[in-house]
Amino acid sequence: MSYGFGTLTVPRLPPRADQAAATTAKTRATRRFALNARTACFGSVLLALLGLFAGGGCHVPRPANNHEHEQILYSATTSDPKTFNPVLVTDSASGDAIGNLFEGLVKLNPLTTLPEPDLAKSWEISDGGRVVIFHLRRHVRWFDGKPLTARDVIFTMRVIYDPRVPNSMRPILTIDGKPIAVSAPDDYTVRMTMPRTFAPLLYSVGFEILPEHLLAADYEAGRFNRVWGINTPPAKIVGMGPYRMTRYVPSQLVAFRRNGGYWMRGPKGEKLPRLRGQRLLIVQDQNADYLRFLSGQTDVYSPRPEEVLDLSERAAKLHITVRKIGIDTGSLFFAFNRNPRHYVHHGVTDPKLHWFTDLNFLRALAHLVDKRAIANLCFHGLAVPAVSDVSPANKVFHNPNLKDYDYDPALAAKILDAAGYRLVRPGVRVDPHGNRLEFNLTTNTGVKTRDEMCAIFQQDLANVGIKVNYRPLEFTTLVEKLDSTFDWDCVLIGFTGTVEPNNAANFLRSSGNLHIWDPDQPKPATPWEAEIDRLLDEGTAEMDPAKRAPYYWRIQQILHDQLPIIETVRQQEFQAWKDSLEDFRPTVWGLYRPEWIEFRPD
Amino acid sequence: MSTARQVSVGATGAGGTQLVQAIAREWRLASNPVRFSVACLAFFYVLAAGSPVVAPYDPTYQYRAMPDCPPMAPHLSAPSRWSDGLVYFYPMRMADPVARRFAADRSRRVYLHFFHNGHLFTTAAGAPPCFLLGSDGLGRDLLSRIVYGARVSMSVGLIGVAISFSLGIVVGAFSGYVGGLADNLIMRWSEIEMSLPSFYFLLALAAIIPAGMSTVETFLMIVAIMSFISWAGLARVIRGMAASVRTRPYVEAARALGASRWRVLSRHVIPSVLGYAVVAATLSIPGFILGESALSLLGLGIQEPAASWGNLLAQAQDVQSLARYPWILIPGAFIFLAVMSFNFLGDHLRDRLDPANLRR
Numbered sequence: 001m002s003y004g005f006g007t008l009t010v011p012r013l014p015p016r017a018d019q020a021a022a023t024t025a026k027t028r029a030t031r032r033f034a035l036n037a038r039t040a041c042f043g044s045v046l047l048a049l050l051g052l053f054a055g056g057g058c059h060v061p062r063p064a065n066n067h068e069h070e071q072i073l074y075s076a077t078t079s080d081p082k083t084f085n086p087v088l089v090t091d092s093a094s095g096d097a098i099g100n101l102f103e104g105l106v107k108l109n110p111l112t113t114l115p116e117p118d119l120a121k122s123w124e125i126s127d128g129g130r131v132v133i134f135h136l137r138r139h140v141r142w143f144d145g146k147p148l149t150a151r152d153v154i155f156t157m158r159v160i161y162d163p164r165v166p167n168s169m170r171p172i173l174t175i176d177g178k179p180i181a182v183s184a185p186d187d188y189t190v191r192m193t194m195p196r197t198f199a200p201l202l203y204s205v206g207f208e209i210l211p212e213h214l215l216a217a218d219y220e221a222g223r224f225n226r227v228w229g230i231n232t233p234p235a236k237i238v239g240m241g242p243y244r245m246t247r248y249v250p251s252q253l254v255a256f257r258r259n260g261g262y263w264m265r266g267p268k269g270e271k272l273p274r275l276r277g278q279r280l281l282i283v284q285d286q287n288a289d290y291l292r293f294l295s296g297q298t299d300v301y302s303p304r305p306e307e308v309l310d311l312s313e314r315a316a317k318l319h320i321t322v323r324k325i326g327i328d329t330g331s332l333f334f335a336f337n338r339n340p341r342h343y344v345h346h347g348v349t350d351p352k353l354h355w356f357t358d359l360n361f362l363r364a365l366a367h368l369v370d371k372r373a374i375a376n377l378c379f380h381g382l383a384v385p386a387v388s389d390v391s392p393a394n395k396v397f398h399n400p401n402l403k404d405y406d407y408d409p410a411l412a413a414k415i416l417d418a419a420g421y422r423l424v425r426p427g428v429r430v431d432p433h434g435n436r437l438e439f440n441l442t443t444n445t446g447v448k449t450r451d452e453m454c455a456i457f458q459q460d461l462a463n464v465g466i467k468v469n470y471r472p473l474e475f476t477t478l479v480e481k482l483d484s485t486f487d488w489d490c491v492l493i494g495f496t497g498t499v500e501p502n503n504a505a506n507f508l509r510s511s512g513n514l515h516i517w518d519p520d521q522p523k524p525a526t527p528w529e530a531e532i533d534r535l536l537d538e539g540t541a542e543m544d545p546a547k548r549a550p551y552y553w554r555i556q557q558i559l560h561d562q563l564p565i566i567e568t569v570r571q572q573e574f575q576a577w578k579d580s581l582e583d584f585r586p587t588v589w590g591l592y593r594p595e596w597i598e599f600r601p602d
Numbered sequence: 603m604s605t606a607r608q609v610s611v612g613a614t615g616a617g618g619t620q621l622v623q624a625i626a627r628e629w630r631l632a633s634n635p636v637r638f639s640v641a642c643l644a645f646f647y648v649l650a651a652g653s654p655v656v657a658p659y660d661p662t663y664q665y666r667a668m669p670d671c672p673p674m675a676p677h678l679s680a681p682s683r684w685s686d687g688l689v690y691f692y693p694m695r696m697a698d699p700v701a702r703r704f705a706a707d708r709s710r711r712v713y714l715h716f717f718h719n720g721h722l723f724t725t726a727a728g729a730p731p732c733f734l735l736g737s738d739g740l741g742r743d744l745l746s747r748i749v750y751g752a753r754v755s756m757s758v759g760l761i762g763v764a765i766s767f768s769l770g771i772v773v774g775a776f777s778g779y780v781g782g783l784a785d786n787l788i789m790r791w792s793e794i795e796m797s798l799p800s801f802y803f804l805l806a807l808a809a810i811i812p813a814g815m816s817t818v819e820t821f822l823m824i825v826a827i828m829s830f831i832s833w834a835g836l837a838r839v840i841r842g843m844a845a846s847v848r849t850r851p852y853v854e855a856a857r858a859l860g861a862s863r864w865r866v867l868s869r870h871v872i873p874s875v876l877g878y879a880v881v882a883a884t885l886s887i888p889g890f891i892l893g894e895s896a897l898s899l900l901g902l903g904i905q906e907p908a909a910s911w912g913n914l915l916a917q918a919q920d921v922q923s924l925a926r927y928p929w930i931l932i933p934g935a936f937i938f939l940a941v942m943s944f945n946f947l948g949d950h951l952r953d954r955l956d957p958a959n960l961r962r
Contacts, residue, residue, distance in 0.1 A: 287921055306922050309701050373666040377740055381699035448739075448920065455740055455906050459664055469815075471905065 067299055068580050068599040071276040074298045076289045080250055080282055084237050085228040086208035087159055087167045096280060097254045101239035102208035105134050105153065105190070110589035113395070113499045115202040119148065119209060119240075120190070129197035129543045134205075136188040140263045142211050143238045150184035155212035155219075157182050165224055171506050172204045176537070197541045199548060203500035211238050242273040242595050254280040264595055274583075274598035285446075293576065294318065300577045300584070305382040305449075308574050315576075322576045326588040327384060329393045329497030333565040334369070334441075334457065334490055336362065338525075339518040342486040351435040352489055356517075360419035362563035366405035367412040368460040375569050378452040382574075386567040388556040390501060393588050396545055397501045399553035402560045413464045429465030438467040439489040442481075445472040450492055453568060457492075482516060491516075492568075499589065501552045502540050508532055508555060517564040528562050628954075636950040639943035646940055650752040657746035658724040658732065662907040665731055665741035668694065670702045670927045673736040676714065687713030689723075693730035702926070736929035738917060747909040748933055754910035755940065758825055758894045759887030766829035767883050770836030775871050777837065778844025780863075789841065792834035800831045804893070805902060817908040824903060828893050836882060843875045877955040884948035888941040895937055911937045 067074055081097040082090075089095050105120040117123075120134035140148040160169045161179045173180055180201075181193040194201065218227045228237055234245035234254075242264070243256035256278040264272045281298060283289050293301035296318075303311050303322070311322045336356040337343075343353035355361045371385035387402045417423070420432035429437045441458065443450045451472065458468040468490075473481070481488045493516070498504060506512040510524040510533055524530035532555050539551030559565065575586040580600050585592040629637065649656055665671075676689045690713045692706040712730055716723045725732050735744040777788040807827045811820055847853060848871070856866050895912030897903035899919065904910040914933035918924050924931065 291921065310922065310926075370666070373664075376699050377664075377666060377669045380702065451906065452740055456664065456666075458907065459662065 067578075068601075071274070071599055073275050073278045073300070073581075073597065073599075074281060075278070075300050076281040076283045076292055076298045078283055078285055078289060081230055081248075081254070083229055084232055084234075084245075085225075086239075087156070087165060087169070087210065088225065090168060093282075097248070098208075098237065098239070098245070099241075100243040100256055100278065101237060101241045101245060102210075103239075103241050104206040104208055105136075106202055106205050108203070108206065108499060108589060110587040110592050113589060115206075118206075123202070125543075129199065130194050132192045132194075132201055134190040134192070136190065137263060138188060140240055141261050142213075142240050143244050143259065143261075144211075144214075145261075146211070146213055148209065148211075148240055149187040150190045151187070152209050152212045153190045154182050154184055155216060156207065156210045159210065159215075159219060159224060160207065162224075164222070169204075169207050171512070172200075172503055173207075175540070197543060199540050199543050199545075200500045200502040203498075203503065209240070214238055243278060246277075251282050253282060256280070262595075266596065273595040296578075299581060300575070303574050303576055305379040305571060305574075308382060309380070311576050319579045320576050321579055322574060323586070325573050325575050325586050327391055327393045328570040328573055329391045329588050330495050330570075331386060331389045331391065331497065331567065332492070332494040332569065332571075333386075333389070333567045334365075334492050335516045335565045336490050337486065337488050337517060338564065339486045342488070351431055351433060352439055355431060355437070355439075356489075358419065359563065360415055361421065362566070363405070364412040364415040364419075364421075364464070365461070366563055366566050367408045367415070368457070368464065369405070369566055369568060370407045370456055370460055371404075371569050372407065373456055374453050377456065378449045379569065379571055382572045383569040384572070386570045387560065389504075389559055389565065389567065390552065390556055391497045391570060394497060394499060394501070397549055397552045399556040401553070402556060405566075409460060409463055416464060423465050427462065427465050428467075436467065437465065438469070441468045441470045441490045441492070442473050442478065442488060443492040444475045444478050454492055483513060483519065501555075502536065505536055509536055526562075528558050532558055631954070632950060635946050639946040639950075642939050642943040643947065646752050646756050646936070649749050650756045652722075653750045653753055655720065656722050657743075657749040658721055658734075659743040659746045661742060661746040661750040661909050663742065665737065665743075667696060668704075668731070668733070668737055668741040669696075669739050670923075671696075671704050671733050671737040671741070672927070673929055674706070674733055676732070676734065679711075679713075686711075687715065689714045691732050694733075735932055736927070738914075738930065739923070742907075744914070744929065744932065747914055748911070748936060751909040751911045751914055751933065752936070754821060754904055754908070755891055755894060755912065755937065758821075758828075758910075759890040759944070761822070761825045762829045762832070762890040763883045763887055765826060766833040766886075767836060767879060769829070770833040771840055771872060771875065771879055773833070774837035774840025775844045775867055775875060778841035779848050779867055779871050781845065781848075785841070785845075789838065792837050795831060795834040796838075798831060801896070803831060804828065804897065805900070817904065821904055821908075824894065824897060825890070828890055832886070832889070836879070836886075839882070840875050840879065843878065844871050847871050847874050881948055881952040881955055884944055884951055887944045887948075891937060891941055891944075911940075 077093050077096050079091070079093040081094040083094050084098050086098055086102050089098070103118050105118060106115045106123075107118040108114075109116040117137075119137055119140060121137045123132055123134045125132050134153075136148070136150060136153070138147075142148060157173070157180070159165055160167055160173060175195050175198050178195045180195075180198075183191045183193075185191060192201070192205075215224070215227060218224055230248065230250070234248050237245055240259075240263075242259055242262045244259050245254060246257045247253070247255040258273055258276050260271070262272060266272050266274070281292065283292060286304065289298070289301065290303070290307060292298045308322065311318075311320065314320075315322050338353065338356050340349075340353065343350035375381060375383040375385065385404060387404045388399050390398045392398045392400070413423075416429065421429050421437060422432075423429050431437060441454055443454060454470045454472075458470050461468050478491070482491065482493075495504070495507060495514075507514040507516065509515060510518070510521040510529040513519050515521070518525060521529070524533055535551045535555050539548050539555075542548045542551070573588050577584050577586075582598050582600050583593065583596040591597075632640070671694055674691045674694060676691050679686065679688060679690050690711040692708055693710055693712050694704040694706050697703045697705040712725055712732065714723050714732060715726060718724055719727070731737075731743060733743050733745070735748065738744055738747065773788060773792075777785045804827060811823055815823070853866060853870050856870055861869075891911075894903050894910060895915060898910055898912030899916045904913050906913065911933045915931070915937065918930045918934065
C-alpha cells in the first residue's frame with residue numbers, strides 16, 4: 001500500500017462543454033474504466049489488510065533449510081557495518097561483523113565476569129600493580145600465516161594512543177592523562193608500566209590486536225583511518241580469530257568461514273570452532289529479524305518483551321528454546337540538561353537551568369516515574385525497577401542499599417508546592433519567578449517502548465501541572481544534540497553496562513565526553529561531581545576487588561541523591577535459539593565459549 | 603443548465619425551502635452507495651464536532667492496569683433491572699501481565715449511564731471503564747481516541763482543500779485570463795512545484811517543526827504544508843479552462859461593456875470553472891486524509907498523546923501487536939470508509955455537474 005500524494009493532483013480533465021456532445025460515449029467508457037480501477041484498488045487494499053492478519057497469525061511457512069547439515073549458524077542484525085577496522089569501530093553492527101575475526105590479550109569470562117587468558121596465556125602483576133607482564137601464546141598465526149608477536153601488540157597500542165585515530169579505547173587506557181608505557185623484552189612477552197597502580201587494567205586490555213606487518217606502512221603514511229573500510233575485499237581483512245570473513249554484500253549479509261588455523265583446542269584436543277561458518281543477515285528492522293527467526297531462516301534471536309510469550313508458547317512447535325538469561329546490564333534513564341552552554345545566552349539564563357539543578361524539583365520528578373506501570377505497559381511485566389545506574393547483573397559493583405523514590409504523585413505535588421512551584425490553575429504550575437513549568441523531552445525515533453515510557457512520564461507530569469513537549473528524534477540528530485550542540489532539555493536514553501565500572505568513567509567523570517548532563521567540564525561544576533572524580537581516582541588505585549566496591553557504591557549513592565539522571569526500569573533479557581544447537585550458552589555479558597557451539601548431527 | 607443552476611443555488615445557500623427541496627431531489631437521484639457515503643461522512647462529522655460528548659472517556663487518560671484490553675460486549679439488562687441501567691457489561695481484569703490476558707469478572711455488573719456527566723454514555727466515576735472497542739497499549743480507550751481522532755482526520759481534508767483550492771483557483775484563473783508573461787511565470791513556477799518529490803519534501807518540512815509547538819499548531823502546519831505543495835496541479839487545469847473561457851462571447855461582451863479585470867474574473871471566469879473545482883476538491887480530500895495518516899505512520903504527523911486516525915493506525919505496524927490485539931486495526935476501517943465515501947461522493951458530483959449529462 002503506498003500512501004503517495006498522487007491523488008492530491010487533479011485526476012483528469014472533464015470534457016469541455018462545447019465538445020461534450022461529441023465525446024459523451026467516450027467519456028462514459030472512460031468513467032466506467034476509472035470506477036473499475038478504483039474498485040480494484042480498494043480490493044487490493046482489503047487483500048493487503050487480510051494478508052497482514054494472516055502474516056501475524058500462526059502459519060508462518062518454514063522452508064526446509066539445512067543449517068544443521070551445513071554447520072552454518074545464521075543470525076541477523078538490523079544495520080550495515082560502517083567499518084572493518086577494529087580500532088575505529090563505534091557501532092554494534094561493525095562490532096558484530098568483525099568480532100569473530102580478532103581477539104585481544106585477555107577476554108572476559110561471562111559466567112564468572114573475571115578476566116581470562118586469550119592471546120596472552122598468562123600474566124604477572126608486580127610493583128604493587130604498576131607493572132603487568134603478559135606472556136603471549138606461541139603458535140598463534142595471522143590468516144596469512146605470519147606469527148603473532150609482541151610487536152603487533154605494541155603497534156596496536158601506538159595506534160590507539162595516536163590522537164589522529166579516533167577511537168573509544170584511548171580514554172579507557174589513559175591514566176591521569178598519561179598513557180601506559182609498553183615494551184617487549186622478547187617476541188612473546190609484553191610489559192606494561194602504568195604511571196600508578198591501576199586496578200582495571202586487565203578489563204581494559206581486551207582490545208583487538210592488529211597485524212603490524214600489514215598495517216604499519218599505511219599507518220606511517222597517515223592513511224590508517226582509511227584502511228579496512230567496508231569496501232575492502234573481505235579476504236584482505238587479516239585477523240587471527242576463529243572465523244574469517246568471506247563475503248560482504250551490503251544490506252544483505254556478511255559471510256564467515258571457519259579459520260582452520262585457529263589456536264584454540266577443545267576438551268579432546270580437537271580443532272575449534274566447531275561450526276563450519278556463520279552468516280550474519282542484514283535485515284530492515286527488528287520485525288524482519290523476528291519473522292526470519294520464526295520462519296527458521298535464522299537460528300538465534302534476542303526477543304523483545306512482547307515477543308517472549310509468543311515464542312515460549314510456540315517453542316515446542318518451532319523446535320526452539322527460549323530462556324531468561326538475566327537482567328539488562330545497562331541503564332535506561334531520563335537525563336536533564338544542566339549545561340550552561342545551552343541555557344545562558346547574552347547574560348540571560350533560561351529558568352530551566354534553575355529547575356534542573358534544583359534538588360526539590362528533581363526529587364519531585366523522581367517520585368513521578370511510575371516504574372511499575374512502565375514495567376507492565378512497556379515491557380509486558382518483564383522488567384524490574386532500576387534504582388542504581390549499575391545493574392544488579394554486576395554482582396560485585398552494584399550497590400544494593402539504595403532506597404528507591406516511590407511513585408507518589410501526591411508527595412511530588414507536595415514537594416513542588418513546598419519549594420515554591422505553585423499551581424496557578426489546574427494543569428498549570430509556575431516556578432517562584434512565575435515562569436510556566438514546561439520543557440522538551442526527546443529520545444530516538446522508532447522504539448515503541450521508549451515512546452510509551454515518555455507518554456507515561458508526560459501524563460504524570462501533566463497531572464501535577466508540568467507541561468512536557470515530547471518529540472522523538474532520529475538517532476544521529478539526537479547524538480549531535482547530546483554531544484555537540486547541547487540543544488536539549490530532557491532525554492530518555494540508555495547506556496550499555498560493563499563489568500569494570502571504571503569503563504563508564506567517560507560518563508561519570510566531569511571531564512568525560514559522555515558526562516551527559518554537562519560534558520567536557522574544565523573543572524567540576526558541583527562539589528558532588530568533584531567527589532565522583534576523586535572516587536574514580538581512588539577506586540582505580542585499589543587492587544583488591546572487595547575493597548574497590550565501596551568507592552563505586554558511593555558513586556551510585558551520589559547519583560541517586562543528586563539526580564542528574566532518573567533511573568527507570570531494567571528489562572529482563574531473553575534469548576531464543578534452535579533446539580538443534582549444542583553448547584549454546586548465552587549470558588547477559590555475552591556468549592560463553594562461542595567456539596564450542598555446533599549443530600547436533602542428525 | 604437547469605440542474606447545474608439548482609445545484610449551485612444549493613451550494614450558495616439561498617432560500618431555505620428551495621435548499622431543502624434541492625437536497626431532497628439530490629437524495630432521490632443518488633444511488634445507494636452514494637447515499638451510504640453521505641451518511642458515513644455526516645456521521646463522521648457529527649463525531650468530530652461532538653467529540654467531548656460522544657467520547658465516553660478522556661482520550662488521553664491511561665488506565666494503566668488495562669493495556670491492550672479487548673473490546674467489551676455490552677449486554678441489555680432484563681426489564682426488571684432497568685432501574686439500575688439499560689445496558690451493562692462485565693468488567694475486565696488483567697489476569698496475566700506477560701500475556702496481557704484479560705478475564706471478565708462475571709460476578710459483577712457495571713452499568714453504562716446515558717447522558718451522564720456531559721457524555722453521551724459513560725460509566726460512573728470510579729467504576730471500571732468500559733472499552734467498547736478495546737484499549738491501546740497504554741490503556742487508553744480506543745473508541746474515545748477514534749472519536750477525537752475524527753477531528754483531525756475529517757478536518758485535515760477540508761482545511762487542506764480550502765487552502766489549496768482557493769490558491770489554485772485564484773492563481774489559475776488569473777494566470778489563464780491575463781495570459782502573457784505573468785501566465786508564463788506562474789505556470790513555470792507551478793511546474794517547479796509539481797516536480798518536487800512531494801512526499802519527501804513533506805518529510806523534510808515535517809522534520810523541522812519545532813518541538814515546542816502545540817498539537818493544534820503542528821496540525822495546522824502540516825495541513826498548510828500539504829496544501830502548499832498541492833495547489834499547483836489544480837492551478838494548471840483551471841488556467842487552461844480560464845484561457846478558453848476568455849475568448850467566449852459573454853466574456854468579451856463583459857469586457858466590451860467596460861467591466862474591470864477583477865469583475866470579469868470574479869463574475870464570469872471563476873464561476874465557469876467552479877463546477878469542475880468542486881468535483882476535484884471532493885476527490886482530493888482523500889489524498890489529504892491518507893497523507894496525514896502516512897505522515898503519522900512515520901511518526902511525523904500528529905504527535906502523541908493527541909489522536910488522529912493515522913497515528914492510531916500506526917500502532918498496527920507491528921506484526922506482533924496486530925496478531926494479538928487485532929482491534930487496533932479499527933481506525934483503519936474508519937480511514938477506509940472516509941476515503942471511500944469521499945471518492946463515491948466525488949464521482950457522483952462529477953456525474954451531476956458534468957455538462958455532458960446536463961445537456962440531456
